[in-house]
Amino acid sequence: MVEVEATQAPFFSVLMCCNRDDGYLHQAIESVLAQSFSSFEFIIVLNRCSDELYESVAAIKDPRILLFRTEIGQLSFNLNFGVNSANGTYIVRFDSDDICHVDRLVESYKLIQKEPDTDIVAGSCRIIDATGNVVGVRVLGDQDWRSKIAYSNPFIHPAMVIRRNLILSARGYLGGFQSEDYDLWIRLAKLTDVKCVFTSFPMIDYRISDFQSKGSRQAYAEVSSYFLREFLIDPGFKKIISLFFSVFKVFFKSK
Template sequence: MFDFQIITGGAEMAGNDDAQQPFFSVVMCCNRDEDYIQQAIKSVLAQSFVFFEFIIVLNKCADELYESVAMIKDPRISLFRTEIGQLSFNLNLGVNNAKGKYIVRFDSDDVCHVDRLKETYSLIVKDPTVDIIAGSCRIINASGTVVGLRVIKAQDWRSMIAYSNPFIHPAMAIRRDLILSARGYLGGFQSEDYDLWIRLAKRKDVKCAFTSFPMIDYRVSEFQSKGSRLAYAEVASYFLRELLVEPSFRRLFSLVVSVCKVFLKSKK
């Protein structure tokens, strides 16, 4: 068993038929603050679309970080604290306690566009059967200066998953029941999302919508694990699992590509 604390809970949403059922649950996990988390939280609370809750999971963090976030008194925030410093576990905790129909992923060093939830909702209204909304992003550096743009276009993501991650995880929204049906986030210290996409790609019923709308400002800094040898090694292990369970040339190709990336593309 583990201990966690709930500081505030539930979203007070005037005009919503069921105040206990927000449409979106924004889920953010954090175990350290590089002076970005307050800006990240404010960008979520400032959303133009109001029917959401904000689940923050602080995992194996310093008391100072916990206390600084606990001081933010907003009824939309549900704050949890765990001693397990592993992202998959803490994401699952957030998803498990979420009340929204869609889980909106977000990272504590990024910044939400003020209309992120509004834009996501409009895409769902256009096609209520969509399971995943894959958003684009602006890229910012450590100081917050925009240095680039990554546009996500409509694509055959199931084919692309064989050699590359087609999504920007903190810019996405995913049906909560889809995550639950996939048994949650299962693998990796640094690549838990890639494992989920690999598993979902095998399901023909999963429907994805793509948008060029910049849902977030995605921060690139020296503290990120993206591109690490561990992350690439984890992805290789997922493809080895898939190959052993259901051998095919395509899965062998994916494994070879991912192993090559461990040695040729990863940070030392």
């Protein structure tokens, strides 16, 4: 266990929102509680969930867990609720069907200590299937994420660490039912002083399953609406190209 200097507030707030258990929730929670880093709290926001699900999580007795329940099912609302309730300097995103590497927090801490002005840590991941078998990897290296974001999402949201004050200054998660992270990246990309550090360290095992909305028509349509907004606010050639590509994906890449 890696210890840090004691302070009133934890260094990290791990944030997970969930409205159902597809059979992976408790494994996900256990992977956070098993972290080799001490200074964190674990915020779990259950939204429009069953009483049985709430009671099963409430039965986990660990002082690091801050459990909340809301009746609003939209993910962006519940992420904002969690960020607002957090005490940590950095928000660590995580999803309820993935698995945290045991050294995820300590590796993030080392990167931030090396470059204290870091606003975002963009982690890599292993890809696992529904049964937990490793079927691939996604390794992130240094890149011009501001340029890349015009064509694709350069980040793995549940493998991200984001300075809490940065999220607050951006007015939180604003967009969509299935693509709230992409909207945040688009808005942050316009801020020239945001510092992002990429790492090849596999922060999580990212699960691919039939329950996910990734690649859905609605998700692509939402992203198109973000680029339309940006084009209407400040028209330009690059923005119309981004809009064209996002609309193309709605019709030819969505499920």
